[in-house]
Amino acid sequence: MQVKPSGTLDEYLAPVTIEEAARALADGRASVLAGGTDLMLQAANGRTPYRGRLVNIRRIAELRGAAITGGRVRIGALTTVTDILNHAELAKAVPVLRQTADKFASNQIRNMATIGGNICNASPAGDMIIPLLALEAEVELASWDGAKIRTREVALEKFFTGPGRTVMERGELLTAVSFAVPEAGHRVRFAKSGPRPALEISTVSAAFAATCKDGVTTNVRIVLGAVAPTPIRARSAEALMEGAECSGDLAARAAKAAAGEISPIDDVRASAWYRTHLTEVFVRRLIEDVCHG
């Protein structure tokens, strides 16, 4: 009715294995359908025109589900946000993922949207991306080289090149995201702007990860969303905190440093001033929560 598909859509495939999918994508003229929550809109408004072939990967069972093996968490690309919310083992090992999933859009969208889709959409405000960067996650990419499946792994931090842009090549399929289970005492927390508890495109989102032991902060990672063309690590704020004594005004100083590392824009959702202000507030609060909470 209101949907106006752009680009061409002249073939539809629903592969059931990764190999079938990789072959379907190999010529570079295919659009991947996972949850569809972004694609349906972006195809309609012309932001992501169809490339000819629509490859629905939802039937590939091996792409769905999360598992913890050998100290590593591996989450298949088709795992939905609801799956993550309901995954007891995952919630125990990495509580921040459930915390983030709970703030993701609405129940209906969580039921459809996949973690792979959220990553590939590459929005600087993509909620699930933020804690995954704090967890120093890697993504697995698969492609068909003409004879067999070729895979490569890319650090998530190196994955994004701009709003909606990634290092993924046209024939590639994101199959999973993985990261090491945080060591004991390493805590990760997420925050995003309100006032709604969810169903918000973040004005600012943030994740903080650190180990606070014997009053000293180590393994610090600060990730910020919606304040630059891609989600970013606040490296100088991290450096300021690494090995420092977590007391006094450290949280405030680190928060100020983080706010100095962003390149926010003025738009209809918030001014650059408010994004900077919120960045500082969120980072300080997260540090206080992790180090003193």
Next chain:
Amino acid sequence: MADKVQLLTSIEKKTLIGKRVPKPDSRDKAIGRTRYINDMKLPGMLHGKILHAGVPHARIKRIDVSKARDLPGVHAVLTADDIPEFIFGMARDNRPLKGGKVRCVRDEIAAVAAESEAICDAALALIEVEFEALPAVFDPAEAAKDDAPRIHEGKDDNFNLKYHFGSGDVKAAEATSDVVIDETFNVHYVTHVCMGTSCAIADFDPDGKLTIYSQTQYPYNFKMDLAPALGMHAGDIRVIQPPIGGAFGSKLDVYPYEPVCVLLARATQRPVKLMFSREEEFINAPTRQPVRIHLRAGAKKDGTLTFRDIKCLLNNGAYTSWGPTVPYVMMRTFSSLFRVPDVNIDCQSVYTNNPYAGSFRGYGNVQATYALAIHTDIMAEALGMSFVDLALKNAQVSGEVTPQGAVLNECALAECLTLAADKTDFRAKEKEYAALRDAPGRFKRGIGMAASIHNAGGAKIHKSDGCGTILKLDDYARCTVITGASEIGQGIDAVLSQIISEELGIPMRDITIVNNDSAIAPWDVGVHASRTTFIAGNGAQRAARKARVQILAAASRQSNVPPEALDLREGWVVQEDGGVPVIKIDRILRQMHFSDEPELVMVSDYYEPPSEPEGKDHVGDMSAAYSHAVHVAEVEVDTETGEVKVLKITSAQDVGRIINELGLEAQIEGGIIMGLGYAISEELIIENGQVRNPNFRDYKLITSPEVPELDLHFIESHSSTGPMGAKGIAELPTIVIAPAVANAVHNAIGIRFHNPPMTPEKVARAIWEKNSSRAAAE
């Protein structure tokens, strides 16, 4: 039958009045069976779409629709060149399709009818338009200047509607004042966001008579207002009102898409349906009127109000719908909320290149009360009083007449204030929170109160404020009520059924309300101004009483019991005393019908309320009843993020008398949440004439997790003119809430917000600026 009569020795009077009665149409809605206008298809129907200008002020240099016309599936493409210069609108300043130049982004410059919406979209994309940009003006103060760009050619300036009301001598009264408070408020654009987007279906018969399926909430005047836009006679227009997805005042006028839809149907001789997408809805549907309000008012030391001097500047936008006429109601609030003898009000609307406003629940009173109730709080603070005590000091009593001539019969303002304060421990909390304002801590609590007055017995803004009713009973005692009153979700179907049931002693399920076809139902001025329960309810009650007299007369002849000793209960004619059954109602109806002197029970009534239109001086008792509401808001402000969390709303409202408690609560709850959006989250952001947030992501309605605790209290003042004593209720809850929240936010953090909504960024920024200036001072 005879046996059964003997078993029933006494039938007690049972009443549905004041009970919790579900809406009769809600079952169909719950199972997905209701066909809304947006769901309708007519045989052979085409779809229509409009090409909007998208630029705020420009000359149309060239428009070429030839490629669109050639697209397969396209039946018609219209521009201003294809139709006569039909002029319509409240100020006769609008046309269905604009030629020559465009004055706001909404301007309709071409329209397509095609086999599908997708073909319409493709055709619109093929229309070539060349604009030559003209200097544009968006701020009414700028537009008022001599050298401002002219919006409407042929006019000497951009001024449009002007209102003045004066009473007493404000200068003299100011001289007697101990405190004078002078504040300026800027209230913003919001829009109705009806869940069902704007939609019309037009269908001509071979004789050139039009049937329009419409979302209108004023079907009879709609014909009158639509006719000039089509060059038609209003009598040749039949309006059918299918179920709609909300209105809230947005469908109280003719908007260009409606005549455009009809013109497409005329051009194609096929039924045409034109429906907005959500984005089109945000950009092109009416808004609430934004106003700059300058409010200067005084009081004596003891709190006695002395005068009010008010100037309002209204951003008219490019054309004139109801928006710029809201001073009619704003002035009422300024002159009638609390006792204030000396009042001067001047309001002026100025054309700009912005989109334009319509009527919206509260119709000016949302804006006026926002300013006045905050101003009253500032005044109270200056006098060292609580809002509630200042309000009580100046609260009118029953029978008082306001400067504009409103007669406040059955006035319950003081009761509303007292109840709201008592239920919330208002005075103590107000002091306690204010004392904690500068204490350390991220979260601050606050409590705030606001009050307002609104018409509750119709509003005679037209020559007539009446409603017609036709009522008939068939041989089975099934009752059909044909009423002019429209149903837009507010629940008049339940209220009228309850009143008829009460008067005729028949169950609600035996009553059918017919109110969706102008060819069938009698005249009514429309569902607006909190008038329908009052006006249509009175009409239905009067019609039912006529039917009742007829039935009782027949039963009396048959039973030899005098009619005044008979009553109708539970499907029976009974003796009033003791409830002794006489005859079943359906039986007496058949006997009446099939007797030697046959008669049917079919009656009609036209009810015109005892109110008067305003004179040119804006004096007149324009409503048959008035009502007050008081809200108390309790909030928690996150002083770092600026988020305002509303914890609890306590409402005390004079409802006259409860007819349907379920429907009453539903209207008040819905009104509060709508008003809460106005207070803290909703804003249609218009920059340089462009709507920047035409979607639900960025136009933030209140969602379910944000709903605060609601504590509702009803005061029954028993209107002497309302049906069963009821007053109209639906607008006040939306009117009062925002200033209550603003006063609560001030109580929490000591900052006033004269420019809603109180979004997190706005609040955070204000706190930051306050802290910065304090730090600079130290």
Next chain:
Amino acid sequence: MSATVEINFTLNGRKRQLTIDAGLSALNLLRDKLDMTGTKYACGEGECGACTILVDGLSVNSCLMYAADFDGRDIVTIEGLRSDKGFDPMQDAFVEHGAIQCGFCMPGMIMQARHLADTNKDLTYDGLKRGLEGNVCRCTGYKKVFDAVADVIGIAK
């Protein structure tokens, strides 16, 4: 040329086989092709919930779902939401609690409420408020909706 796809699925308990355009949304399939207008269009962007349906028992925004993805799935719309005894208790509760005014958003709201009742064993009052966050209503202020759902699920405020 637009690609078509054949889909086999269950709709409100009945098996269906259709050939559709690959880019068609589930909402448009239901409303325009199947004339099942109980499922509403109100935003088309997944932001309002008026188009909520159940897919394999989970609530989704049909405006964001590809109809092609109906293949092999069990679909329930408001027209098919029934219990053994007649209407779904959720539908009855919405009526009795006065949760329906204009009613346009209510098919979606009721479908989401049904999903919540089915998938959350320990739902709290606050949890149900959160659970309805993707469903916008402009009439009711939501309170009567909460009352209705709480009544069906059996939770007190």
